[in-house]
Amino acid sequence: MAKTNELMFATEAQIDEYTDQLPEIATEKYLIFSSDGLMYGIKAELVKDINTDYTITYLPKVPSYVRGVINLRGQIVPIVDIRLRLGKMPQDNFCCVVVNVDGNEVGILVDMVEQMVDVPLEAILPVPTSSGHAMVSGMCTLADGHTMLELDCELLLHD
Amino acid sequence: MGSGNDSILDMYLYETNTLLEQLDGILLAAEEADTFSEDNVNEIFRIMHTIKGSSAMMEFNSLMTVAHRIEDMFFLVREKGMDVVPEQTRPDLFDMLFQAVDFFRSEIEKVENDEPLSQSIDHIVNKINSLIDKIQGNPAAPAADIPAAAESAPAESAAAEETSLPLADAVNQDYPYGIHVFFDEGSGMENLRAFMLLNGIKDYCGDFISYPDNVETDPSTTDVIADQGFLIWFRSPEDREMSLPAVKNGGSVREYQPVDAARPAPEAHAETHDSQAPSAPVSAEAPKAVAAPVSAAKPAPAPAPGQQHAKESLISVNLAKLDQLLAVVSEIVITESMVTSSPDLRGLRLDNFTKSARDLRKLTDDLQDVSMSLRMVPVSGTFQKMNRIVRDMSKKLGKRAKLTLIGEDTEVDKTIVDAIGDPIMHIVRNSMDHGLEERESDRIAAGKDPVGEVILSARHTGSEVIIEIKDDGQGVDTQAVLNKAIRQGLAAPDHEYSQKEILNFLMMPGFSTNTEVTEYSGRGVGMDVVKKNVADVGGTVSISSDWGKGMTTTLKIPLTMAIMDGMEVSVGDSMFTIPINSIQSSLKVNAGDVIHDPHQGEMVKIRDNFYPIIRAKELFCMEQGCDNIEDGILMWVESGEHSYCLFVDELLGEQQIVVKPLPSYINSFNVKNFGITGCSILGDGSISIILDVTNVYTAAHNIY
Known part of the structure; x- marks a missing residue:
């Protein structure tokens, strides 16, 4: 009680003191998934759904990495195969992560969804080379020693 | 206008538009009866009152002023009954009200488009004022009336005030019949224009005076004429009648109106103040002493007519x-x-x-x-608007015509109602302009009612609504149409065409039978646009005509865009939906029936015509699906001018489907150009792709 009182009547300088006492680390939840041996992360708030039971309807006249559309609770959602998008060999994938990019819902076919982690924002480092991995906007070393590549969903959809 | 006002503005626009539509309806009905019923008067009064109030709130002063004046006028009519309006001024009254409605509409449109409102409302206010004068049995513009106008619109009416006073004074007792002429705004050298006009009148009648009278010699009259108009006074109404053509044909004349001078003017003034002031608060509003009780009493009657109306159990929803x-x-x-x-x-x-x-x-x-x-909304709103078009056009073209509406309460999807308004208007105009005979004598000679008739009807048949626009005019001269089509290279000269084929030429782009371009039609952008607009909502247009008896244009439109009847077909694992209304038939063919052309194209002969075959599997680069023409089935489809056969694996059956647009990400790959317009989810949760028959053809055409 005494402390609250103190805080209530604290001066500006004192407030700085109090907040300093509780070091706050800005973190963001990330969903980690693997594709072709690499770990990718997507901001969890963008993820709408993780689905393994769906039927892809083939859609003609779209790039090959757009595998088609699925019926997600009555919504038509396009499916992008991240392997094909990155120029890798396709593989039978069942796990589909539906993300919201700029208000458009898009499903991404991945090998496997690994885990959810809290990543401190300052731990995300820029990609060293611009010609390195396409569609990656940042990198971060996780607690288990793996390196997470932050997926840039915008780039995934639009060249 | 701040963004916080937007919802208020929306409300205002919605409300005003609704009121104007209501007013239009009342006016048309009233003009028919040549009088206003008590209910009508109350209703118009209420509408004007509301428009005045809300316009004032939104600070649309011009709207407010005009509404205010009309409200004043109807206050008079309400007080004294319709009899107060002399028989001969009624057409003027109706014309003025229609003009006012048009004025409101155009101003509202400006508000919607964020354009500045027009400031020149003088002529319409003047018109209303002069009508009010006539109603009060006080033909000269009375002095008392002017301050009232000035009060509501100080800027605009200031000019009017100056106008009327000197004009009234200038009247020479011997020349009581006048014409008040306004020249085009900003036309310049008004005094010379007035002089030329006077010279023109001299050809018809030599006995008149004008105000200002020394136009030729005094350049300062330019401003007076520009501000207040130019007045010409005659001795007798006959003289005035004779001179009207000169005024009508005079250069730069914006508008003119006959005015009658007061005889004897001063007495009329006195009368206004003495006997009419209590019962006519309009003219008395300006004197402050009288104004107080009147304005106190004024708000009271306004809600009363509102209560008489059953409370609308309607809400508007986005x-x-x-x-x-x-x-x-x-x-x-x-x-x-x-x-x-x-x-x-x-x-x-x-x-x-x-x-x-x-x-x-x-x-x-x-x-x-x-x-x-x-x-679903009834088509009556769209139909009612045609009343107005028929009325205006019959006045302008000098053809008497009536519009009969049948099945106005037929309900159609809102998007479709919006889409068919313009096509219907266009067809009605066509009927009025070319359909009905130029002269009534032609009609009488043909044994028809001299008054032409245009019938607009709507009815349901299952999943379609059928709208017919029928006139009892001369019909289509098929030979003339054919000749013109041949001249324009649309038809082959040595080919026999059926009547239906000839009528279809009318809907080809750039075709117009009318040799003259009129205000309403004849520019050759016509029926093809109608056809396109109707096709956009999934409908079709057909014309039938009986030479000498009239023509009928029929629009067949699906009830709604969101749900349609489709035929499910399969190619490999994929399912496609073809809209039922573009399917002619389905057929199985033998390999021997297929005709090849040098470019590896395939064709099939159906009923004496050759149609190209488009293989869906190849067009859409699919892996699975039938290659042998005998294993699959041909869907003979037609849309617009394209007719062809689409080769698919199997016919799955007819189904009513809910159309879902493609995700915008998919649309960014331009699949629309390949005839893929949307998806639908079938009963088992699987997705079927909806094909657009026209674009499939174009896509196939570009590939081969």
Whole structure:
């Protein structure tokens, strides 16, 4: 009680003191998934759904990495195969992560969804080379020693 | 206008537009009867009062001023009954009111488009004022009337005030019949224009005076004429009548109106003040002493007529919300059938479940019907607008005509109602302009009623609404149409055409039978645009004509865009939906029936015509599907001028489907150009791709 009182009547300088006492680390939840041996992360708030039971309807006249559309609770959602998008060999994938990019819902076919982690924002480092991995906007070393590549969903959809 | 006002502005626009539509309806009915019923007068009074109030709130002064003056006028009419309006001024009254409605509409449009409002309302206010004078039996513009106008619109009426006073004084007792002429705004050298006008009148009648009278020699009269108009006074109404053509044909004349001078003017003034002031608060509003009780009494009658009307049990809902509701409901319907026909239930005997499932199905069906009906609006709004067009055109073209409406309460999807307004208007104009005979004598000679008739009808047939625009005019001269089509290279000279084929030329781009371009039609952008607009909402247009008896244009339009009848076909694993209304028939052919051309194209002969074959599998680069023409089936489809056969594997059956637009990400690959317009979710949750027959043809054409 005494402390609250103190805080209530604290001066500006004192407030700085109090907040300093509780070091706050800005973190963001990330969903980690693997594709072709690499770990990718997507901001969890963008993820709408993780689905393994769906039927892809083939859609003609779209790039090959757009595998088609699925019926997600009555919504038509396009499916992008991240392997094909990155120029890798396709593989039978069942796990589909539906993300919201700029208000458009898009499903991404991945090998496997690994885990959810809290990543401190300052731990995300820029990609060293611009010609390195396409569609990656940042990198971060996780607690288990793996390196997470932050997926840039915008780039995934639009060249 | 701040963004915070936007919702108020929306409200204002919606309300005013509704009121104007209502007013238009009342006016048309009243003009027919040549009088206003008491209800009508109250209603118009109420409408004007509302427009005045809300316009004042939105600070649209010009709207407010005009509404205010009309309200004043109807206050008079309400007080004294319709008899107060002399028989001969009634047409003027109606014309003025229609003009006022048009003025309101154009101003509202400006507000909608964020354009500045027009400031020149003098002529319309003057017109109303002069009508009010006539109603009061006080033909000269009375002095008392002017301050009232000035009060409501100080800027605009300041000019009017100056006008009327000197004009009234200038009247020479011997020349009481005047014409008040306004020249085009900013035309310049008004005094010379006036002089030329006087010279023109001299050809018809030599005995007149003018105000200002020394136009030729005094350049300062320019401003007076520009501000207040130019007055010419005659001795007798006959003289005035004779001179009207000169005024009509005079250069730069914006408008003119006959005015009658007061005889004797001063007495009329006195009368206004003495006997009419209590009963005519309009003219008395300005004197402050009288104003107080009058304005106190004024708000009271306004709500009264409002109460007489049954409270509208209507609310306005954003169309997007309805779309959302419809989407959710169609999901429920699909999900329901997924649940009840779930493979997990197979082989189980579930009496209670089956019973509940049946109830659920009934309820979801009801729910779907109700939510569909929410989007349905009667076509009466669109039809009523045609009344006005027929009226205006029959006045302008000098053809008497009446419009008969049948089935106005037929309901159609809102988007469709919006889309067919322009096409219907265009066809009605065509009927008025070319359909009905130029001269009534021609009609009488043909044994018809001298008054032409245009019939606009709407009715339902299953999933379509049929709108017919029929006139009893001369019909289409098929030979003339054919000749013109040949001249324009649309038709081959040595070919025999059926009547239907000839009439179809009318809907080709750039075709117009009228040799002259009139205000209303004849520019050759006509029926082809109508056809396109109707096709955009999935409908078709057909014309039939009986030479000498009239023509009928028929629009067949699906009830709604969101739901359509489609034929499900399969190619490999994929399912496609072809809109039923573009399918002619389906047929199986033998390999021997297929005709090849040098470019590896395939064709098939159906009923004496050759049609190209488009293989869906090849067009869409699919891996699975039939290659042998004998294994699959040909769908003979037609849309617009394209007719061809689409080769698919199998015909799955007809189904009513809910159209879902493609995700915008998919649309960014321009699949629309390949005839893929949307998707629909079938009962088992699978997705079918909706094909657009026209674009499939174009895509195939570009490839081969």
